[in-house]
Amino acid sequence: MxxxxxxxxxxxxxxxxxxxxxxxxxxxxxxxxxxxxxxxxxxxxxxxxxxxxxxxxxxxxxxxxxxxxxxxARPTVCLDDVISNALSHPPHQESGLIMREFLGAFHRLAHGQREALLLAVLEGYPYARIAEHCGVSIGTIKSRISRARMSLEASLTGEDRAADASTAALADPVARAEVALT
Structure with missing residues (x-):
């Protein structure tokens, strides 16, 4: 140096x-x-x-x-990025609640409706085979499946609770008088 x-x-x-x-x-x-x-x-x-x-x-x-x-030069990830949204996990609690609510509504169906709906939707059997299995006519199977679907939909959307409340209200004499006045 x-x-x-x-x-x-x-x-x-x-x-x-x-x-x-x-x-x-x-x-x-x-x-x-x-x-x-x-x-x-x-x-x-x-x-x-x-x-x-x-x-x-x-x-x-x-x-x-x-x-x-x-x-x-260290790589960084913006938290507002699409990647961060893909890395996060959606909550699983709601799906468990939905499934529990569905199973409750499904178990409230009549046995014939439940059996017909399972065979048609899950197993994919044609109506004729379901009717033969259950020992009833094809029209009865179609009716059971249709009623089961409507009952499930009403139960899961809350419409059956509203119908139950209006039926209970009409059973009350005071409520009937109020409905008659309107």
Whole structure:
């Protein structure tokens, strides 16, 4: 080392490039890293203390610049991104409640309706085969399936509760009088 900042910097450029190549494993990125190191060294020239190891000082600047570049290039994910929505899981509680409500409504069906609906929808049997299995006519099977579907729909949409409430209201004499007055 000569003691002249600029001369010593020029003499270390080949070693800085070799070290940059070992860090980046890419010629273009290594050249950029050497350039950034030299710029930092020139701008921080006043902080270098003569008599200390100049090469170690430069290599430390280069290493720190490389690490800072890695941190800047670290991939980030925007939380409002479509990817984050795909990574999140929808709540499962509601599906369990829906299934429990459906099973309750299904078990309230009459046995014949339940059996006909299961054979038609889940097993995919034609009406004639279901009628033969149950020992009734095809028209009865069609009626049972239709009534089962309507009953399930009414039960799951809450229409049967409204009908039950209106029936209960008409059974009350005071409610009947109010309905008659309107």
């Amino acid at each position: 000569t003691g002249d900042f600029h001369t010593d910097l020029k003499s270390l450029l080949p070693r800085l490039r070799v070290y940059a190549l070992s860090l980046t494993r890419d010629r273009d990125r290594a050249d950029d890293l050497v350039q950034e190191t030299v710029v930092k060294a020139l701008s921080g020239q006043h902080s270098y203390r003569p008599g200390t190891n100049f090469g170690a000082w430069l290599f430390r600047i280069q290493r720190n610049e490389f690490i800072s570049g890695l941190r800047r």
